[in-house]
Amino acid sequence: MAAKVIEGFYYTQTDEWLKVEDNVGTVGITDYAQDKLGDIVYLEKTEKGKKVKQTETLTAVESVKAASDIYAPISGEVIEVNEKVVEDSSIINKEPYGEGWIAKIKIENADELKNLMGAKEYSEYRKE
């Protein structure tokens, strides 16, 4: 069963997605990641104002049988955090690309997008 990917999003090798609008990137984990993790029971709250570099740890997520770090797909400052998924982490399983977004980052350097994959590339990368 192929995991879902969304056209137009960027993807990392560590299974995060990035949606870019103006100079702001919304971050979440992919359908492949949520499936691998299983039912997510806890999401560590990302701090607003936190500055991250591309590939640095942004936050962490926990399921019953696994725990995983979530890495920043792009460098910048965290300007918004999705409180809803901190309260109910199951949303990430249900809608990993929509309501299950985790944080919004103000993009520092748009050049870094070069380091990310597109939908097709990521699909190939994660083909079962």
Added chain:
Amino acid sequence: MKLIFEKSIKARDGYSLPKDLFDEVDIKSCIPAYAATDAKKALSEVSEVDVIRHFTKLSKFNYGVDDGLYPLGSCTMKYNPKVNEKLASLDNFVCAPPLAPEETVQGCLELMYDLNKLLCEVTGVDQYTMAPASGAHGELTGVLIMRQHFVDHDDKRHKMLVPDSAHGTNPASCTMGGFKMIEVRSNEKGTVDIKQLKDLMDEDTAGLYVTNPNTVGLYDEGIRDIEGIVHGKGGLLYYDGANLNASFGIMRPGDAGFDIVHLNLHKSFSTPHGGGGPGSGVIGVKKALIPYLPTPIVTFDGKKYHLSDVGEKSIGMVRAFWGNFPVLVKTYAWILSMGPDGLGNSSEASIINANYVLAKLKKYYRPAYDRYCGHECVLTGRDYKKYGIKTLDIAKRLMDYGFHPPTIYFPHFEPYAEETIMVEPPESESKEVIDEFIDAMIKISNEAKTNPELLKSAPHNTPIRRTDDVLAAKRPILNYDDELKLKDELKWRAEDINF
């Protein structure tokens, strides 16, 4: 089943105290106002009879080694000899205060001293500390000894190599020791990738953790090369003794070049597991590392035994007092009961058992590696994915056949060790028991194809059905008072579990 709190009746009691409670002493003159409290702490109020019945019933929901096979890979759930239990419970041992004057505990000290000699001979090292309380505790002790060695030589190192097949305690211990863990891949044979090891090993690396046979139950043929590479750059080799049961009389870690060895006395040495301990993770070292051992160690001056300070280079202490003494007694008793031939036979019998399981089940459960194994074999449930079956389902169904499941999902490293089922039938398991197990596994393999629902909804014949672990993590209720706070929201079935 009802909790002890739910069985409490006001004013009921189960204690026995002397009549004389020193009533003439005024408690207010003993305890200052800042620490005094009027309220008694609420425990439970039950009689001794209630307590006996409560825990007797609880015990029947458990499954012990005396009930049957416990094929847990990496745990060596072998038979716990009963005479050893008796000897560890002798009053002169049991009632000995740890700080009693040395002349009153010469028996304890003599036993610890003799045990040290035996363990050194069995594993090929020079001195053991009996302090660590578990394997992981031993690993921490070992990692701190390694750190101290480099600090003492003015050679600060920051990295530690750990195979991807390693037990989770290995990387966790590295971190606790202040090292950055670097993973070494396993090759297609399941053993350490020598080429990658050579690339990774440098003068900033303290050393390498190895379990041999490794966690997939395979002996590492490259062990001499590994030793050469690690020592060649001034590193130290650490032996995780969880799998020692495959080595008695075959290979001694000291001879293979290991500098530090930890043993799990509650595994290879037959001491009982107690529902999660106590065990003991004694650490043995080669001569050069003795100055760094935790303090004290037992010495003999020709006449008397002493607890002697290791010296100023010691890493300090990793627990209060000296060790898990009754576990040491049982280990000592077991070694004396087995003798050199018995130890060799343990390894031989357990290795034959594991390979027998592998041979008989490999066409039903694809092995992670198709080669002879040590004392445990690693099968996988990979081929059942297409029926919608996870390895977890196979394990839960096995319980319906009266067996405790083997270790599942460990070890886990791609691409071979996935959906793993690690089976270890120690030497105390007979061929008939193993045949029954094999039989059950074959039946389950058929059920997976013809009636997968049976597995997915398993277990059916156990005291309780499959548990909702997600709910437990999402809505933590970690004591009875948490439950009381949520009482109205919860909809438990109020019945007692009847087994």
Added chain:
Amino acid sequence: MRYIPNTEEQKKGMLKEIGVSSFEDLIESVPQEVRFKRKLNIPEAISEAELEEKIYQIAKKNSDFFLMKPLIGAGAYRHHVPEAEKFLLQREEFWTCYTPYQPELSQGTLQSMFEFQTYIARLTKMDVVIPSIYDGASATAEAALMSFRLTHRNKIIISSTLHPHYRKTVETYIAPHEPEIVELPYKDGLVDIDKLEKLIDAGVASVIVQNPNFFGGIEDLAEICELVHAKGALLINAIAESMSLGVLKAPGEMGADIVAGEAQSFGMELNYGGPYNAYLATRKQFLRQLPGRIVGETVDADGKRVFVMTMRAREQDIRREKATSNICTNHGLNILAANIYLSLMGTEGLYKVSLLNTKAAHYLENLLLKSGKFKKVFHYPFYNEFLLKSKNSVSTLSEKLLKNNFIPPLEISRFYEEEGLKDVLLFAVTEVLSREDLNRVAEILAE
């Protein structure tokens, strides 16, 4: 060999089914250069009867401790362990079973852990309890590491009246972090609060205070906590004598952040120093930084209330190098021991025995002071241990006590080198000493 069922013939048959001609084929991957080729130089196997005799002889080289009354504590206390408890512990389903990873076959172990977590939460008045770290010393060390993780600070203040072994263990565990360690001196036998006020600052992760302290002293934990919290640091309350929780105000009520408690007094025998069992109790918000196993409540497929190990993503098998600790096997059976003990004692019994401990201790101190052969060193309030300076030689005193079947108190100079603590003894009194015993002790020491 009676522990190895398969006969030579059976083994031969199994080898055949495996498809090899000899056992050697199975281990051919072990290189010849590391093969152990001689016979192990250990004694030949002895029979069960010979084994019993041998170990009995070794045990005889110890004093007959069962009939000796100890006046020594210092982190290991002789309390009465009820027979009903010992009987229950030996059930094979508790004694020989494994860690409860498969809850469907371990409800006995899991429910018992849950009950124990409840007892300790109530005794300490803290929100969450980890029921098992190896002992008080390692638990205190884990608490110290936890405080570094929670505060992101690297300085720690350690009371000099923390049990010397606990202190050494903390220092050993935290060494890789290279923290700044500040010693908090004592004054008149208790934590020097004025000094603490000067030492505490915004760089301190935590302050470790033992209560009752190593000298038996009862600290004003609430006052200490206020000072500590004012600088955003955490208060770690180490407890070596958990019996004190029966009558003293709970650490949770006084502001403690993490309680590292040795539970040995709750039904565990002395066993020459271990195994014991310690609990870590803390506030809800620190839960995820706790090391070790915890049991939670949930439902099974039939909707029944059941118990499982939970919050496992903190543990080594899942988190590996990022785990909160490396702890795996703990002291599971001792959790059960403590649980049964507390169930037998109950609300009334624990209160009474806890009270008895301190009253008997004060009774003895009084007698000894009256004899004129001892004098007080400090004037602190104490639980069941106290310091007294002896006017006579300490070694003759110890000899006399041993001759009369009493285990002598600890010579405090064994751990503290101060001039003022020479010839000072740390007496411990528990409920195993009767009034007659205490009168006799005073008599012997007054000679």
